[in-house]
Amino acid sequence: MGNLSTLIHFDYTLMIVAVGAALLGTVSGALGCYAVLRRQSLLGDAISHAALPGIAIAFLLTGSKVPLILVLGAAIAGWLGTLLIMSIVRLTRIKYDSALAIVLSTFFGFGLVLHTLIQRTGNANQAGLDTFLFGQAATLLERDVLTIGILGGIALIVMLIFWKELKLLVFDADFAASIGLPIRTLDILLTSLLVIAIVLGLQAVGAVLMSAMLVAPAVAARQWTNRLRLMVLLAACFGALAGVSGTIISSTASRIPTGPTIVLCATVVVGLSIAFAPNRGLVWDRIRQQRNRRDLKAAMEIQE
Amino acid sequence: MIQNHLDILLIAIVTAAACALPGVFLVLRRMTLMSDAISHAILPGIVLAFFLTESLSSPLLILAAAGTGVLTVVFVELLERTKLVKEDAAIGLTFPALFSIGVILISRFAGNVHLDMDAVLLGELAYAPLNRLKAFGYDLGPVSLYVMGTILLLNLAFILLFYKELKLVTFDASLAAALGFTPTLIHYGLMTLVSVTTVGAFDAVGSILVVALIAGPPATAYLMTDKLSRMLVLSALIGSVNAIGGYWLASLFDVSIAGAIATMTLLIFVLVFLIVPNRGLIAIARRHARQKWEFAQTMLVIHLFNHEGLPEAETESAIADLHEHLSWDPGFTSQVVKYALNNRCVSRKETQLILTSHGRTIAQQALVQ
Numbered sequence: 001m002g003n004l005s006t007l008i009h010f011d012y013t014l015m016i017v018a019v020g021a022a023l024l025g026t027v028s029g030a031l032g033c034y035a036v037l038r039r040q041s042l043l044g045d046a047i048s049h050a051a052l053p054g055i056a057i058a059f060l061l062t063g064s065k066v067p068l069i070l071v072l073g074a075a076i077a078g079w080l081g082t083l084l085i086m087s088i089v090r091l092t093r094i095k096y097d098s099a100l101a102i103v104l105s106t107f108f109g110f111g112l113v114l115h116t117l118i119q120r121t122g123n124a125n126q127a128g129l130d131t132f133l134f135g136q137a138a139t140l141l142e143r144d145v146l147t148i149g150i151l152g153g154i155a156l157i158v159m160l161i162f163w164k165e166l167k168l169l170v171f172d173a174d175f176a177a178s179i180g181l182p183i184r185t186l187d188i189l190l191t192s193l194l195v196i197a198i199v200l201g202l203q204a205v206g207a208v209l210m211s212a213m214l215v216a217p218a219v220a221a222r223q224w225t226n227r228l229r230l231m232v233l234l235a236a237c238f239g240a241l242a243g244v245s246g247t248i249i250s251s252t253a254s255r256i257p258t259g260p261t262i263v264l265c266a267t268v269v270v271g272l273s274i275a276f277a278p279n280r281g282l283v284w285d286r287i288r289q290q291r292n293r294r295d296l297k298a299a300m301e302i303q304e
Numbered sequence: 305m306i307q308n309h310l311d312i313l314l315i316a317i318v319t320a321a322a323c324a325l326p327g328v329f330l331v332l333r334r335m336t337l338m339s340d341a342i343s344h345a346i347l348p349g350i351v352l353a354f355f356l357t358e359s360l361s362s363p364l365l366i367l368a369a370a371g372t373g374v375l376t377v378v379f380v381e382l383l384e385r386t387k388l389v390k391e392d393a394a395i396g397l398t399f400p401a402l403f404s405i406g407v408i409l410i411s412r413f414a415g416n417v418h419l420d421m422d423a424v425l426l427g428e429l430a431y432a433p434l435n436r437l438k439a440f441g442y443d444l445g446p447v448s449l450y451v452m453g454t455i456l457l458l459n460l461a462f463i464l465l466f467y468k469e470l471k472l473v474t475f476d477a478s479l480a481a482a483l484g485f486t487p488t489l490i491h492y493g494l495m496t497l498v499s500v501t502t503v504g505a506f507d508a509v510g511s512i513l514v515v516a517l518i519a520g521p522p523a524t525a526y527l528m529t530d531k532l533s534r535m536l537v538l539s540a541l542i543g544s545v546n547a548i549g550g551y552w553l554a555s556l557f558d559v560s561i562a563g564a565i566a567t568m569t570l571l572i573f574v575l576v577f578l579i580v581p582n583r584g585l586i587a588i589a590r591r592h593a594r595q596k597w598e599f600a601q602t603m604l605v606i607h608l609f610n611h612e613g614l615p616e617a618e619t620e621s622a623i624a625d626l627h628e629h630l631s632w633d634p635g636f637t638s639q640v641v642k643y644a645l646n647n648r649c650v651s652r653k654e655t656q657l658i659l660t661s662h663g664r665t666i667a668q669q670a671l672v673q
Contacts, residue, residue: 041396042337049512091585092577094331098523101336102573105516109566112513116559134407208344208512212400219393257411260404267401274388282386 014251017137020145021243021262024204025213027152028197029239030232031159032214033221034190037170037228042097043082043191045211046104047198050081052111052132052207056118067144067203074199081107082191108207135206137247137258148200155196158189166190167228205259216266217242223277242266311433313551315449316565319505320543322456323517325463326497328532328539331522332474337392338377338495339518341399343502343511345376347406350503355413366451366503373499374492376402429561432508448508455504462497463536466490471532509562517543520569524576527583546572600640602670603630605649608659609667621656 035043054077055070062069081103088099131139159166168176169186177183194214201210221234246262275282330336349372353365376398383394433446463470472480473487480487498518505514525538549572550565557564578585607630611620620629627637641657644650649663659667 036390036393039390039392041390041392042340045340045396088577091588092527092583094523094526095334097334097336098331098519098526101340101515101519102523102570104340105513106520106566106570106573108512109516109563110570112563113554113557113559113567116563117557120558208403209400211396212404215393215396216400219389219397223388255411257407260407263400263404264408267397267404270397274383274386280388282388 013138014247016142016145017140017258018244018247020140020148021137021204021247021258022240023145023148023152023243024201025217025239025241025243025262025266026236027148027155027239028201028210028213029217029221029235029237030156031193031197032216032218032239033228033232033235034166034170035194035214036218036222040096041215042100042211043085044194044198044214046085046100047078047082047195048202048207048210049104050107051075051078051199051202052108053077053114054080054111055132056111056114059118060114067147071147071199071202074202075195077107077111078195078198079192082195083188086187131206132202133206133208134257135202135204135209135259137204137250137262140204144203151196152200155193159193162186162189170228205262209259209263212263212266213239213242216263216270220266220270220273223273223280238266238269242269308433309555311446311449312429312561313548315432315446315452315508316429316547316551316561317544318449318452318456319508320517320521320547320565321540322452322459322501323505323514324521324539324543325456325459325536326494326501327518327520327522328525328536329470329474329494330498331519331526332532336515336519336523337395338380339498339502340515341380341395342373342376342495342499343506343514345399345402346370346372346499346503346506346511347403348372348409349375350506351406351409366500369503370496370499372402373502374496377492377495377499429508448504451504452508455501459497459501462493466493470494474532509565513562513566516566516569517546520566520573521546524569524573527576527580542572597640597643600632600636601644601647601649602666604640604644605659605663605667606670608650608657609664609671612659612664618656621658623652623655623657626657 032044035041051074054073054075056073057077058070058073059065085096085099085103088094088102089096165176165181165186166189168181169183169190173183176186197214198210201213205213217235217238218231220238221231224234225231242262242265246265247258249265250256250258250261273281276284278284327336327339330339346369349369350365353362353368357364379398379402380391380394383389383397384391389397432448435447436443436445469480469485469490472483472485473490477487480490502511502514502518505517509517521539521543522535524542525535528538529535546568547565550568551561553559553568554561554564576584579587581587604626607626608621611617619625623641626632626641627634630637632640641650644663645652647662648660649666650657651660652658
């Protein structure tokens with residue numbers, strides 16, 4: 001009897017984690033499309049690292065470890081980091097990549113300083129740097145999954161409301177500006193949506209791997225279609241798929257961390273897509289080349 | 305104890321200088337994020353080599369990890385070459401995947417070896433002097449000082465030997481190719497250097513903060529100069545200043561040294577961003593402000609000049625009514641008048657404003673233009 005109840009309990013925990021990972025994959029997959037299409041794939045990496053000082057400051061100010069407060073701190077810091085990146089690029093001749101690298105590493109370093117400060121005050125079992133770096137999907141609770149669902153849902157709804165504007169911003173920002181769309185505001189809106197997706201993911205996969213959750217599903221989806229609508233939909237599905245399969249695989253053996261497994265699953269999806277996607281895929285490309293060669297040969301023979 | 309402090313400071317300075325040198329070329333070639341990718345992706349290389357050697361500072365480990373770094377660059381370029389993935393996305397795909405493999409390897413097998421994840425990612429400069437090089441019973445100093453010193457010399461030698469080639473490849477890759485300089489070779493040489501430097505430095509500052517050392521000082525120097533040679537020297541200097549300042553900060557508040565160096569990097573960068581002559585934010589703001597007053601003054605003298613000597617001049621140049629003629633705000637108008645009076649473009653004659661010869665020249669010049 002006791003065995004049965006632990007089994008059910010185990011399955012229930014696993015289910016919660018899987019649902020959380022799936023939700024997360026959906027949200028970050030869908031929003032990641034915009035980052036990838038705008039060639040800002042690594043913005044996610046910067047935001048997730050830049051969030052650390054925000055978490056530390058939120059903890060220092062409130063002394064609480066309520067996830068929502070820490071998430072808010074993380075979001076504000078990530079958002080400020082992005083604004084700094086944007087203004088460096090706009091006001092100096094430093095290019096996007098360097099601006100990103102500076103903000104990413106120095107914000108993180110500042111977070112580290114604050115973290116050691118917290119550690120020194122003897123506040124045992126503090127904000128958990130390891131959790132921030134690698135995530136702890138296995139500790140996701142119903143409450144966390146609910147937070148991911150609600151905030152992620154809001155982010156997706158906002159994305160749908162501004163679908164047309166965001167699409168224009170991604171594909172032809174100059175045109176968008178010329179017909180009077182406020183592109184700076186839209187840019188900030190899009191970044192804010194990304195920030196939401198990222199801080200939600202921090203707990204599950206951690207700062208280092210969060211960027212993969214944004215990039216991988218979107219890159220995979222890109223191979224299958226040329227339409228934004230389909231790409232976002234596919235990326236959301238791929239993200240969810242990676243989340244669920246990663247969770248299940250990591251649960252089959254002991255000591256396989258969930259976050260990295262999810263990332264590897266997403267990477268496999270990318271590999272398969274790049275190889276086998278119709279029209280764009282590498283296999284397809286090879287077949288087409290061979291067919292062309294054969295046709296050309298046949299045509300030459302006929303000419304002779 | 306003082307010896308210990310000095311050791312740490314020396315290691316920090318040497319590491320910062322060693323990272324800043326190749327960083328200059330990464331910043332100029334828009335490849336800074338490659339250092340981020342390399343520093344994360346070397347993890348599986350470090351782990352595998354660590355399983356073999358069981359030591360974090362063995363040369364084999366550094367070689368294996370540096371090899372993984374170069375492999376990362378190859379992966380990213382292969383992905384890019386399929387034309388299915390853009391460069392940024394290729395980087396964003398490659399390093400998390402490799403890093404994940406490293407993390408899984410560690411948590412799966414590292415139960416019986418001593419490889420601390422935090423040490424790899426965050427480093428701990430304070431422990432760096434503990435591992436000392438000993439020969440014939442003499443203490444020759446910390447091992448990491450020798451490792452980083454060698455890497456610094458290596459970087460210096462590479463840059464000095466291939467300065468011309470690096471410069472050409474950085475600023476005009478196609479010309480370099482046309483002249484037969486094989487940009488690919490130089491590119492991979494540079495990437496190998498970055499990998500070796502990153503691996504050497506991660507021991508001291510960890511793999512995330514290496515990025516601050518590689519990107520921070522060169523970007524700061526880039527704001528200050530237009531000359532490559534000056535930028536190289538400045539970067540190394542700024543890197544050292546950041547290291548010293550960071551160490552001071554860390555001992556003041558008793559916090560992570562690497563983190564404090566990164567914080568210092570941000571502070572110095574923002575400071576330079578604000579105050580550097582010509583390109584800084586303050587300089588830009590002042591230029592804008594000056595241009596605004598200059599423009600208003602020019603408008604004023606043109607207005608006076610247009611009506612000079614004509615019957616309506618008396619009403620048109622009455623100080624009290626000027627704002628109506630120029631359709632300006634009265635407060636703004638009086639400020640402009642004051643500005644023009646200070647510059648001796650106009651002078652006051654009872655209730656009127658009349659042009660000086662200097663003001664007349666300005667108006668004439670502005671009208672001719």
